[in-house]
Amino acid sequence: MTHLNSRDDCLTMDARDPLAPLREHFDLPDGVIYLDGNSLGARPRAALARSQQVVAQEWGRDLIRSWNSAGWFDMPKRLGDRLAPLIGARAGEVVVTDTTSLNLFKALAAALAIQEGKDPARRTIVTERANFPTDIYMADGLTRWLDRGYRIRLVDTHDELAAAVDEDCAVLMLTHVNYRSGRQHDMGALSALAHARGALVIWDLAHSAGAVPLDLHGDGKDGGAASGADFAVGCTYKYLNGGPGAPAFIWVPQRHQAAFSHPLTGWWSHARPFAMDHGFAAADGIGRALCGTQPVLSLALVECGLDVFDNTDMAAIRAKSLALTDLFIALVETRCARHPLGLVTPRAHAERGSHVSFTHPHGYAVMAALIERGVIGDYREPEIMRFGFTPLYTRFSDVWDAVEVLRDILDNERFDKKMNIHARRDAVT
Amino acid sequence: MTHLNSRDDCLTMDARDPLAPLREHFDLPDGVIYLDGNSLGARPRAALARSQQVVAQEWGRDLIRSWNSAGWFDMPKRLGDRLAPLIGARAGEVVVTDTTSLNLFKALAAALAIQEGKDPARRTIVTERANFPTDIYMADGLTRWLDRGYRIRLVDTHDELAAAVDEDCAVLMLTHVNYRSGRQHDMGALSALAHARGALVIWDLAHSAGAVPLDLHGDGKDGGAASGADFAVGCTYKYLNGGPGAPAFIWVPQRHQAAFSHPLTGWWSHARPFAMDHGFAAADGIGRALCGTQPVLSLALVECGLDVFDNTDMAAIRAKSLALTDLFIALVETRCARHPLGLVTPRAHAERGSHVSFTHPHGYAVMAALIERGVIGDYREPEIMRFGFTPLYTRFSDVWDAVEVLRDILDNERFDKKMNIHARRDAVT
Numbered sequence: 001m002t003h004l005n006s007r008d009d010c011l012t013m014d015a016r017d018p019l020a021p022l023r024e025h026f027d028l029p030d031g032v033i034y035l036d037g038n039s040l041g042a043r044p045r046a047a048l049a050r051s052q053q054v055v056a057q058e059w060g061r062d063l064i065r066s067w068n069s070a071g072w073f074d075m076p077k078r079l080g081d082r083l084a085p086l087i088g089a090r091a092g093e094v095v096v097t098d099t100t101s102l103n104l105f106k107a108l109a110a111a112l113a114i115q116e117g118k119d120p121a122r123r124t125i126v127t128e129r130a131n132f133p134t135d136i137y138m139a140d141g142l143t144r145w146l147d148r149g150y151r152i153r154l155v156d157t158h159d160e161l162a163a164a165v166d167e168d169c170a171v172l173m174l175t176h177v178n179y180r181s182g183r184q185h186d187m188g189a190l191s192a193l194a195h196a197r198g199a200l201v202i203w204d205l206a207h208s209a210g211a212v213p214l215d216l217h218g219d220g221k222d223g224g225a226a227s228g229a230d231f232a233v234g235c236t237y238k239y240l241n242g243g244p245g246a247p248a249f250i251w252v253p254q255r256h257q258a259a260f261s262h263p264l265t266g267w268w269s270h271a272r273p274f275a276m277d278h279g280f281a282a283a284d285g286i287g288r289a290l291c292g293t294q295p296v297l298s299l300a301l302v303e304c305g306l307d308v309f310d311n312t313d314m315a316a317i318r319a320k321s322l323a324l325t326d327l328f329i330a331l332v333e334t335r336c337a338r339h340p341l342g343l344v345t346p347r348a349h350a351e352r353g354s355h356v357s358f359t360h361p362h363g364y365a366v367m368a369a370l371i372e373r374g375v376i377g378d379y380r381e382p383e384i385m386r387f388g389f390t391p392l393y394t395r396f397s398d399v400w401d402a403v404e405v406l407r408d409i410l411d412n413e414r415f416d417k418k419m420n421i422h423a424r425r426d427a428v429t
Numbered sequence: 430m431t432h433l434n435s436r437d438d439c440l441t442m443d444a445r446d447p448l449a450p451l452r453e454h455f456d457l458p459d460g461v462i463y464l465d466g467n468s469l470g471a472r473p474r475a476a477l478a479r480s481q482q483v484v485a486q487e488w489g490r491d492l493i494r495s496w497n498s499a500g501w502f503d504m505p506k507r508l509g510d511r512l513a514p515l516i517g518a519r520a521g522e523v524v525v526t527d528t529t530s531l532n533l534f535k536a537l538a539a540a541l542a543i544q545e546g547k548d549p550a551r552r553t554i555v556t557e558r559a560n561f562p563t564d565i566y567m568a569d570g571l572t573r574w575l576d577r578g579y580r581i582r583l584v585d586t587h588d589e590l591a592a593a594v595d596e597d598c599a600v601l602m603l604t605h606v607n608y609r610s611g612r613q614h615d616m617g618a619l620s621a622l623a624h625a626r627g628a629l630v631i632w633d634l635a636h637s638a639g640a641v642p643l644d645l646h647g648d649g650k651d652g653g654a655a656s657g658a659d660f661a662v663g664c665t666y667k668y669l670n671g672g673p674g675a676p677a678f679i680w681v682p683q684r685h686q687a688a689f690s691h692p693l694t695g696w697w698s699h700a701r702p703f704a705m706d707h708g709f710a711a712a713d714g715i716g717r718a719l720c721g722t723q724p725v726l727s728l729a730l731v732e733c734g735l736d737v738f739d740n741t742d743m744a745a746i747r748a749k750s751l752a753l754t755d756l757f758i759a760l761v762e763t764r765c766a767r768h769p770l771g772l773v774t775p776r777a778h779a780e781r782g783s784h785v786s787f788t789h790p791h792g793y794a795v796m797a798a799l800i801e802r803g804v805i806g807d808y809r810e811p812e813i814m815r816f817g818f819t820p821l822y823t824r825f826s827d828v829w830d831a832v833e834v835l836r837d838i839l840d841n842e843r844f845d846k847k848m849n850i851h852a853r854r855d856a857v858t
Contacts (some may be wrong), residue, residue: 027489036493043489051484051726052477059673060456060472064465064805072673099721101695102531109574129707134696134721137709141694145538145575154707180705237722244488244501244725265570266530267563276609276810278558278583280566292528292563293666296673297480298724376493381705 007404010327013396018312019320023393025308026241033398033405035377038179038207038355038388041241044304054300072296076268077286079299080249082306083240086314087205088215088227089251095286096249096302097294100206100235102264103250105138106289107231108171109262110252111200112142112150115170117259119198122170126199128161129154132179135204139173162193169199176214177207177353180380182345184212184353191228200230209249210239210305211321211354211390213314216251230256239354239390241305246298250289257285266291308392320391321354324399328356328387331403339410344384355388362415369409375402436833439756442825447741448749454737455670455822462827462834464806467608467636467784467817470670473733483729501725505697506715508728509678511735512669515743516634517644517656518680524718525678525731529635529664531693532679534567535718536660537600538691539681540629541571541579544599546688548627551599555628557590558583561608564633568602591622598628605643606636606782609809611774613641613782620657629659638678639668639734640750640783640819642743645680659685668783668819670734675727679718686714695720737821749820750783753828757785757816760832768839773813784817791844798838804831 014020026042028034034042058066067073080094087094097103108125115122125139136152143150150170155161165172172194177184187203194201208214216227232251236242252260261282267273268290271281282288325345332341344357360366363383370377370385377387387402443449455471457463463471487495496502509523516523526532537554544551554568565581572579579599584590594601601623606613620630637643645656661680665671681689690711696702697719700710711717754774761770773786789795792812799806799814806816816831 027485029490029492032492034492040488040493040496042492043484048481048484048489051480055472055477055480055672055730056456059469060477061458063458063461063463063471064469064807065800066673067469098527098531099695099723101721102527102693105693131707132696133699133705133707136707137694137696137699140709141692145692148576243484244495245722245728246724248721263570263574264531264534265566266528267561267566270562270566274810276562278560278562278565280569292530292677293674294528295675295724295727297730298727299674301484301726371494378493381703 007397007400010396010400013323017320017396019316019391020395022308022311023395026393028393032374032376033402035375035387035389035394035402037241037390037393038211038238038386039378040244041238041305041390042393043243044241044308046307047243047301047304050301050304051297054297075296075299076290076294079302079306080286082303083209083236083249086214086309087209087232087234087251088218090217090254092286093253094249094251095289096236096247096299097290098247100204100233100248101134101138102291103233103248103289104135104202104204105142106262106264107202107233107250107252108139108142108173110256110260111171111202111231112146113261114256114259115200122168122198123149124151124153124164124168125171125173126153126155126161126164126169127173129156130178130180131175132204132206135173135175161190165194165197165199167198169194169197171202172199173202175204175206177212179207180344180357180384180386182353182355182357182386184351186350187227187229195228201228203227203229203232205232205234206238207353207355209234210241210309211317213318216253236302236305240302241308241392242302243298243305246302247294252286252289257288260288264291268292268294317391321389322349322352324389324391324394324396325352325354325356327396327399328389328403331399332358332406335403335407336410354390355386357384357386359383360385365415366409369413370405373405373409375405436826436829439825439829442752446749446825448745448820449824451737451740452822452824457822461803461805462831464804464816464818464823464831466670466819466822467640467667467815468807469673470667470734470819471822472672473670473737475736476672476730476733479730479733480726483726504725504728505676505719505723508731508735509715511732512638512665512678515643515738516638516661516663516680517647519646519683521715522682523678523680524715525665525676525728526719526723527676529633529662529677530563530567531720532662532677532718533564533631533633534571535691535693536631536662536679537568537571537602539685539689540600540631540660541575542690543685543688544629551597551627552578553580553582553593553597554600554602555582555584555590555593555598556602558585559607559609560604561633561635564602564604590619594623594626594628596627598623598626600631601628602631604633604635606641608636609773609786609813609815611782611784611786611815613637613780615779616656616658624657630657632656632658632661634661634663635667636782636784638663638665639670639738640746642747645682665731665734669731670737670821671731672727672734675731676723681715681718686717689717693720697721697723746820750818751778751781753818753820753823753825754781754783754785756825756828757818757832760828761787761835764832764836765839783819784815786813786815788812789814794844795838798842799834802834802838804834
């Protein structure tokens, strides 16, 4: 994409972009270039009418009857079945429920239980120090409470990761695309390594689902990441555009469902929730990954996000995502070349997710200035500016315009790191 | 209320009812008498506009900025502070988050940890066999996974309950108002008993919050149930009218907050969630009862339910609730006297919550017939018809009309229990 030397070139790319019409499915504010869909996806237009339908009709008019008549009870499974193809999963293997943190807790508990039945001496959970912290905290909470000698081994480098998956490793627990760096792991290779060494693998797909092709059952030949995963969890409010804090998902492949057990056994995971038995009996199948009553309204809007994906496929999304991130990297590195920006995200396509991170010594202040100018990315310690690219609604010309604003800010403003403030060089104060 | 002998008497009661104007805060469908607010509260009118604001403006226009600008991050605590006075709690002691099941899990885990530090030999969790099943399932899940010899002791009678709280009892875990019978426990007496015997007490307030006065810090002199509770959890979608599946609440009194620990340590419970430390450090105060990212839209609507309570107080709500349930019992027992209805709910005011349950040999079919005629209650095995009374929107004339429909159905329809169907006696088929 480095041949794109002008805004007109970008407009030409937009005109040729087969995904361009999908932007119409989203409500995006004027004057904003939204590059934070990796944190909170934009609003599908349909979500407003759907929320009115749930509130006014399903809740207001039909009241308690909507648990059946509007399909509220079945939503976690029905939406799971809708989401499944986007991650290469099958129907009956995914539920949309609870939070990513809680779903990871369930998956990790289940994985440890399976290992205790198979190879009970294994006592480490291997993950990265750079993993999204809640994943580490949940593992910490679980293992501390189990109090059976489990240790969490935090590793810093890829080589160290491979070495850490040894005969003591019960579970390898990784996030596919890192929230900060945007680096994408080789899911198939790491899963194969773990399996070869007797470990189970849990993947957190928070920054992957809806952004990069996934092939949880496949061999990667169709362009998805070959998986070999044992369990996976993820988020619906980033690239899947499900709405703020929308319920998360968990994938339990059929081969592990009979052995899937965890401590969060609420009534929704019961085989017969309305029998009101005092004895617990886990539901068959994916239902056992549920726990309690779900937030219906937030859950319902997840479907509006999933609906948009019916108009395209993950291969097309991935192709555009790489074109957008390639363009952004090239434009920043050429047009902002004299500024101290450091690319954090890998250049190799196979190692890149759908966001790009650059460091800048005054990253916080630069991002604040960008946001003030309507270019919305976000900031993560230390010094990292994140820019997310959602092929469903981000245009090539948006990339051009965002880089121009960045260039203008860097060329014309001065930053005081200590104060985390910024001011125009020509400002009075 | 047994002196009310006609619909006109009920209309007179409505005309004199100081809470009558509050019905205007709710959207209730025409032709429906809604007696199921104990399962799903009716929709506050304000919820529609609020949902549009969250979806169109906060999510759609302000996007990621709303985590701060619209106060999304603070909502669990802010709504907890709004809810606190309704249960006799203080600011900084309640959060609205997750589900009742999960909050009970946190409270029970914390209570067991406190007991292990104080009196580690105690190994039973005492509860009722008739408790709402998910409470028992969550206790089962937790203790099974702790694998440290905990037993759940299920008791059947009040006397047995008192005897079961012995020197082996770590935690007494009860629901204040039973979901099926509508029976209300003497919270103060049972808490005092437990404390005298060295146990901690957790109360599930699912059928109490917003329905009966609670006085979690008090001595009951102001009309609330004297508490002595150590922890409490509850539901916002029943009498608090927060919307279908809206997030639940958990109360941790200040005296227990420093010792409050549980395994569900997601990033929202971290002292500095955005520092992205890999080491977990629990937040001070009630924040440590949080876990992961919350479903913003469902959470936001909880406030519309809480707002209605600003127009009254729990003493007035309780007075009307007892008047409504007294009237319902009296009318059913006089006007449907020749039918085999059995009152399940206690007659004594101190032992009654805000719903009334009657058995009928064909309870399921009778309830189906009632619902078909627009009188919406619900059914719980075995043979129990539940009728919930929400003083914020239920009228005395609604009670009269509901009983008249019940009488007409019982007088004029025949039921076949085996088929769970009903048909008019004069119907052709």
